[in-house]
Amino acid sequence: MNDELSPAQAAPAAVEPPRAPEARTGPIYPIVLALALAAFWMLWSGHFETLLLALGAGSCIGVVVLSLKMKIVDSFSVPVHLALRALVYLPWLAWQVVLANFEVMRHILFPRPGDGPCLMNVPTSQRTDLGCVTYANSITLTPGTFTLEAEASNLVVHALTQASAEGLLDGEMDRRVTRFEGAD
Numbered sequence: 001m002n003d004e005l006s007p008a009q010a011a012p013a014a015v016e017p018p019r020a021p022e023a024r025t026g027p028i029y030p031i032v033l034a035l036a037l038a039a040f041w042m043l044w045s046g047h048f049e050t051l052l053l054a055l056g057a058g059s060c061i062g063v064v065v066l067s068l069k070m071k072i073v074d075s076f077s078v079p080v081h082l083a084l085r086a087l088v089y090l091p092w093l094a095w096q097v098v099l100a101n102f103e104v105m106r107h108i109l110f111p112r113p114g115d116g117p118c119l120m121n122v123p124t125s126q127r128t129d130l131g132c133v134t135y136a137n138s139i140t141l142t143p144g145t146f147t148l149e150a151e152a153s154n155l156v157v158h159a160l161t162q163a164s165a166e167g168l169l170d171g172e173m174d175r176r177v178t179r180f181e182g183a184d
Contacts, residue, residue: 024075033078034064076130082180089180093138096173100143100164107144107161115161119148122155122168131181138173 037060042048045056067073075081107115122139126132136147136155144160145168159165 025073028080029073029075029078030064030068032080033067033073034060036078037063079130081182082130085180085182089176092176093141096138096142100145103164104143104160115163118159118162118165120157120159120165120169122157123171123174124153124155125174125178126181127178128181131177134180135174135177138177139168142173 038057041056041060042053045052047053064073067077124132124135126135132150132155136150139145139147139155139157142164144164146158147155148158149156157165157168159168
């Protein structure tokens with residue numbers, strides 16, 4: 001009798017979380033992209049002479065035309081549907097960055113024995129790729145934590161301290177990103 005297990009019996013197949021349908025396209029996305037590019041160009045350049053405004057407008061139109069030809073202008077690349085939710089999520093994330101900076105500073109100035117770095121698997125509840133990327137990037141933006149790998153339903157994260165690891169495992173950021181993506 002053969003006691004070996006077949007590959008299907010040895011390890012069950014990974015179950016992918018449900019993902020959102022394909023990206024939506026429409027005339028609103030190129031318009032929003034052009035307006036966003038123009039706003040950022042004017043904000044960052046600080047120049048309002050006629051020639052420079054015309055060159056900036058030409059650059060923005062060129063980027064939109066190339067993006068349309070490449071077929072990359074859709075609801076994923078221009079997530080208009082997240083704009084209002086970002087007004088709630090981004091200030092919260094900025095506050096978490098501030099708090100984490102103080103925690104890292106405390107760890108540097110007053111290290112505690114045994115409170116060293118660790119690797120951990122952080123479960124995710126996001127339903128879209130955009131939500132998973134937002135969660136992984138939010139973790140990386142927060143000082144003291146760094147996303148190393150994104151898998152189907154969890155992230156591999158390096159944490160500077162046990163406190164920052166526990167802060168991730170409590171699931172608050174996961175819940176807020178899920179709410180941000182509109183999947184709750």
